[in-house]
Amino acid sequence: MLFCCCGRMASLVHSSALSCSRATAALAPLPSRGDCRALNNGGLRTDLGLCRHKSNLPLLRRTRCDAFGNVRAQAMSVGVETKIASKADVGESSLQFVKYHGLGNDFILVDNRKSSTPCISPEAAAKLCDRNFGVGADGVIFVLPGINGSDYTMRIYNSDGSEPEMCGNGIRCMAKFVAELEGITESRSYKIDTLAGLIVPKLMDDGQICVDMGTPILEAKKIPTTLEPTQDGAVVKAPLVVAGRSWNVTCVSMGNPHCVALLDANEDVYSLPLAEIGPLFEKNEVFPAKTNTEFVQVLSPSHLRMRVWERGAGPTLACGTGACALVVAAVLEGRAERDCLVELPGGPLQIEWRESDNHVYMTGPAEIAFRGTAYL
Numbered sequence: 001m002l003f004c005c006c007g008r009m010a011s012l013v014h015s016s017a018l019s020c021s022r023a024t025a026a027l028a029p030l031p032s033r034g035d036c037r038a039l040n041n042g043g044l045r046t047d048l049g050l051c052r053h054k055s056n057l058p059l060l061r062r063t064r065c066d067a068f069g070n071v072r073a074q075a076m077s078v079g080v081e082t083k084i085a086s087k088a089d090v091g092e093s094s095l096q097f098v099k100y101h102g103l104g105n106d107f108i109l110v111d112n113r114k115s116s117t118p119c120i121s122p123e124a125a126a127k128l129c130d131r132n133f134g135v136g137a138d139g140v141i142f143v144l145p146g147i148n149g150s151d152y153t154m155r156i157y158n159s160d161g162s163e164p165e166m167c168g169n170g171i172r173c174m175a176k177f178v179a180e181l182e183g184i185t186e187s188r189s190y191k192i193d194t195l196a197g198l199i200v201p202k203l204m205d206d207g208q209i210c211v212d213m214g215t216p217i218l219e220a221k222k223i224p225t226t227l228e229p230t231q232d233g234a235v236v237k238a239p240l241v242v243a244g245r246s247w248n249v250t251c252v253s254m255g256n257p258h259c260v261a262l263l264d265a266n267e268d269v270y271s272l273p274l275a276e277i278g279p280l281f282e283k284n285e286v287f288p289a290k291t292n293t294e295f296v297q298v299l300s301p302s303h304l305r306m307r308v309w310e311r312g313a314g315p316t317l318a319c320g321t322g323a324c325a326l327v328v329a330a331v332l333e334g335r336a337e338r339d340c341l342v343e344l345p346g347g348p349l350q351i352e353w354r355e356s357d358n359h360v361y362m363t364g365p366a367e368i369a370f371r372g373t374a375y376l
């Protein structure tokens with residue numbers, strides 16, 4: 001897998017067709033091909049892991065094109081100029097993508113509007129998500145044609161290639177991506193079909209996206225969890241022993257499963273050994289479809305702080321469905337109000353579980369990082 005990137009990652013990489021041709025004369029000679037030979041990555045070829053030289057040189061500062069359209073880039077520290085392979089070098093199929101993130105939860109967005117099947121396999125998606133040998137992301141999102149009266153369909157693969165039903169930060173990114181594809185700049189909403197049903201993100205005038213995330217699912221079997229319900233069929237503050245500690249957990253599905261552990265008020269959520277306990281929750285036998293897990297500190301009834309271990313992706317900087325699930329859980333446990341600021345490692349989300357329609361509303365940002373082409 002080879003790739004080049006250009007666009008708005010201005011501080012790291014900047015390139016465009018125009019600036020590429022203008023820059024040609026100033027370029028130093030290319031190094032011999034052996035200097036940036038492709039690494040073999042399980043069947044896919046990887047050249048310069050997102051502009052990172054295979055010898056672990058720092059990220060490249062600048063990308064320019066030579067007269068033949070090949071992209072070259074300069075390493076930051078030592079001024080070594082390296083060539084990023086072009087499609088012509090490899091003769092393999094290419095994938096155009098745009099990288100977005102929602103509070104650091106990052107995704108490779110693919111325009112898949114010509115087909116109702118994702119254009120790459122889960123295995124290829126996992127390789128693209130690899131942060132050393134690929135583009136690097138928490139998941140790959142495909143924009144497919146709409147079905148059932150929706151504008152578009154969203155499909156997503158986690159970074160391990162598994163397919164979740166929904167992704168909160170991802171759908172905000174998808175809304176921005178779709179607006180860009182359509183050339184829309186004004187505020188509007190989209191009806192997006194997902195494996196979790198219809199979800200409606202709305203682009204706001206201030207650049208944020210407010211998403212109607214639908215109704216939370218509380219019935220144990222539908223989450224799914226085999227934990228015994230404690231409150232009207234819901235699993236609220238149920239004891240669960242993991243890593244030798246007894247936790248009180250509340251289980252909520254936002255289309256995808258979440259296990260929420262609200263901590264005692266004086267316990268610092270950042271003191272938890274997330275990498276150790278996260279996988280033990282994710283693969284616990286009481287969660288037959290595995291689970292995402294949120295650890296939560298209640299700073300006040302309207303201010304919650306969370307860390308997340310995601311199913312199929314591990315620790316991420318933010319999880320939109322997780323933030324929604326934990327507000328529902330905190331309300332059910334009587335520890336929070338229905339409208340809360342949720343502080344995630346990557347930044348804040350505003351979450352409201354509205355009493356009038358039982359829907360959860362999530363408001364937050366989505367930002368473009370860069371555009372690129374991957375050669376598969």
Ligand SMILES: N[C@@H](CCC[C@H](N)C(=O)O)C(=O)O
Pocket residue numbers: 105158163164165166167168169170256257292310311312313316318319320321322
């Ligand atoms: N980060 C996402 C959730 C992505 C899916 C999750 N890993 C799962 O397997 O359910 C979000 O923002 O909601």
